[in-house]
Amino acid sequence: MPAGDQLIRYVQTADGDVAWSSIGTGPPLVMGGWWSSHLEQDWVFDDFRDFILRLARHRTVIRYDPPGIGMSSADRAPQGIEPHTRAVLAVMDDAKARTADLFAGAAGCPGAVARASHEPARVRSLVLYGGYVRGRDIASPTDREGMIELVRRYWGVTSRMLTDIFVPDTTAEEREIFAECQRRIASADRAAAALAAVYSLDASDDVGRVRAPTLVLHRSGDRAIPLPLGRELAARLHGAAFIELEGANHFPWHGDVDSVMQPVLRHLGVADDVARPPSEPPLIARLTPREREILTLVAEGLTDAQIASALFLSAHTVHRHVANARAKLDVPSRAAAAALVVRG
Template sequence: MKQAVRFASTPRGRVAYSVVGSGPPLVYLLGWVSHLGLVWDVPAHRGFVEALARRYTVIRYDKLGCGLSDRGRAEFTLESELEVLGALIGQLGLKRYSLFGSCEGGQVAAAHAVRHPDAVASLLLYGSCARGEDLAPEPVRQSILSLIGAHWGMGSRVLADVWLPGASAELTDAFARLQRAAATAETAAALLDMFYRIDVRYLLSEVQAPTLVMHRRGSRAVPFELGRELASLIPGAQFVALEGRMQPIYAEGFEGAASTILAFLGDQGGLRPASGGGGLTEREVQVVDLIAEGLTNASIARVLGVSVRTVDAHVEHVRAKLGVRSRAQMAVWASEQRLSRR
């Protein structure tokens, strides 16, 4: 699959985002620092995203201050993260979508789900916690932040060892280089400090979306018991323990992690990918799915990264193949396809 990177304007700056795959939208909040251009060249990460993208439109973005997004940033708070996420979703015209958050992205995703219960169809959290200060004792947290600021090369290597325990020297070095390319020392430290400061315990009981919480049993970066606590605070949440020690979800057995996510999403009635039918192509099925979620042709064009004229053509082809006239009839067809797969 090819990754298309584009830019969205937010009140706080331009955010780089990518769209891969077809099907209902799945917004993926990457953890800590990221670089869409470089991480796509990591085979395991790419394989993980592609596995999800075979059934969903996966939307990822670099936080402000990181990767291909605007590097200037002054505020590092939960509110600023929510503002940027909301602006991106608004620009893409998404009316209903699933959210997948990793590390502090999980905290942001949970808070967004509470504020937008009618929009979030499913919530998936990985390697996260309810309160960031529980990640490590205060002296340890301050030591890590000081090391990043004083020597980003050494700090990135220490964090790579924490995130990828037992990995080869080659993999650890590559991960450390990616961290340094993704953000400056100042931004990396500020984002990690933000993770330490966020506390969403007070709002987790208000999450209404069906929720899946995943966590590595042997994670050093985010202890396993914190993931279990997170799941216990969300009403009805499913908790899945993933084997291994490496924090990135794609770093160990990404096929199993992707299968777990797809199985969970498939069990939810709100956003299932419609099966093919009526001679529709994969892209046409994707367009019908997005129409069923209430998106306009202009919004669909932004999500898929194509022109409005191209979407208009797809819609006309769908009308002809299904023998329907209205968008409502297309939505009914998509709903019938979903019901037939239950």
């Protein structure tokens, strides 16, 4: 399934089809786990794309949406750790990755730990960011049940509240866009099931058996997964290195990206990530696939409202993409931006 400049594939598992994509060259790096993951929608955001493309200069980055999340087909995210370990293995098999490094974030960490425990010969190393051992330690039983019910009943409000927790160090406009994206990619029931799945994960039986080289990173101000849970995860993994990072953003592609990227690349054996391409790319190459798609429709004479209806976006999101594209292209009008895209 083409989506922009990536190809999204599906692999069948006992828990439904799991969506995955790959980009880059080199040894495989399997990456996933965030509960709000969506292969196509994530790719629209510049910060996310830049993060993945930087990794892809050195590795074949294989991303996947966890079962029941994003583009993976299950109606609801399944409970327990087994569906997540099956998903990782299925994606590796479908990608013909006999062995791989695993880069797991947040809720992906227990599944990655379990996979490394169950099949050590297939996992070269682990990078665990913002993770935990047991989901029930994230909050008290009352708070967990209350949050799941809030998501189910008041998804519009809680999507904004969760956005403030996930990406506090961003602008108000960026947070509103992210909240809107969460609502667009998941219904209230599907989001509530995904959150319940986050709380259900438990790698306690596996964490002590992992022998793969492991790097654990955690931001000190992370309100989604508190820092002590990251410390516990590192302490229970044999020989794991732990790095406490400054900042409060839950996602590694927001905030001080270099503080995340440099230790990750060193852990993966990349000696030098400083070099950049010798020449500037053409201006149009700075645009995301979504920005190019929207400007093509602008060139056809469609209004923001018409484009929003055609692409299942809000008019506000369309306007933001056009404004971002104009800034990147340094042109005075949307018509000029559209003309550049049409000319290529």
